[in-house]
Amino acid sequence: MTQTSMIAADLGTGRPLVLVHGFSVDHRLLRALEPVLEPTGWRRIYIDLPWTEGGLNRDLTSSQAVADALVEALQDHLGEEPFAILGNSFGGMLARHVAHEMGEQVLGLATLAAVFVADSSERRLPAKRVLHDDPAVLEEAGEAREDFEEVSVIRTPAMLEAFLTHSYPGIRTADKRVMAAISKSYALDAVPEQAHGDPFDKPALHVFGRQDHVAGFEDGLAWQEHYVRGTFAVLDGAGHNAHLEQPTLVGALLTDWLHRMGDSQSDRR
Numbered sequence: 001m002t003q004t005s006m007i008a009a010d011l012g013t014g015r016p017l018v019l020v021h022g023f024s025v026d027h028r029l030l031r032a033l034e035p036v037l038e039p040t041g042w043r044r045i046y047i048d049l050p051w052t053e054g055g056l057n058r059d060l061t062s063s064q065a066v067a068d069a070l071v072e073a074l075q076d077h078l079g080e081e082p083f084a085i086l087g088n089s090f091g092g093m094l095a096r097h098v099a100h101e102m103g104e105q106v107l108g109l110a111t112l113a114a115v116f117v118a119d120s121s122e123r124r125l126p127a128k129r130v131l132h133d134d135p136a137v138l139e140e141a142g143e144a145r146e147d148f149e150e151v152s153v154i155r156t157p158a159m160l161e162a163f164l165t166h167s168y169p170g171i172r173t174a175d176k177r178v179m180a181a182i183s184k185s186y187a188l189d190a191v192p193e194q195a196h197g198d199p200f201d202k203p204a205l206h207v208f209g210r211q212d213h214v215a216g217f218e219d220g221l222a223w224q225e226h227y228v229r230g231t232f233a234v235l236d237g238a239g240h241n242a243h244l245e246q247p248t249l250v251g252a253l254l255t256d257w258l259h260r261m262g263d264s265q266s267d268r269r
Helices: 027-040 063-078 090-101 135-140 142-151 157-173 176-183 247-268
Strands: 007-011 016-020 043-047 083-088 106-112 204-209 230-235
Touching (some): 016 027, 083 247
Parallel strands (some): 016 043
Antiparallel strands (some): 007 043
């Protein structure tokens, strides 16, 4: 594995699907999608970014440097093989960069609760709102309570279990020094959709939580004209961990997106 590698896991065969997690967590957050993705026959390539327990590149000090290293890692790992990419939160910002930067090699783009505006003070955000609260669940969260309480919209035993399984392990082991350095240069050098002005004409999917008070949804919806083959979905009963809180809906949308990329390949033949 080269020093630029960010590959945490490479599972299965078939066409590659790259999955990029968000800030402060690791690839285990997106491993929650395995029950949906594994049966589709796509090869799943999970990324670990620099602050993670298994992450390399700890000397990267800006989002742009992380984005450039991700492009290099994918070029090293995949060569010229076509691939699709999915990004969550901060990883959604990186995935948008990769999808536009690597052009024809990219089969499609999906984002989950993606960051579309880097400066949090400029985001259009809904007020924080909890739709289902259970004090007993918060008590059960133990040392994870503060992190779970901050992001959760649905506070049930099942949601706590999903958080403890997929989200908290990455939060607990994250290198805060690395995150602090990147946070100081959180924005990319250019907004991907502006840097590459032509519409993105591959199958796209952008899923947002209606109650996502971290990244919001309105800023992403503003790019509907750019993604001419894009499905945009705002899910009620979902916050920043939309795929944990609404797994059935997110799973159906992802399955449709993967099928649409298959249809596109057939059309080209």
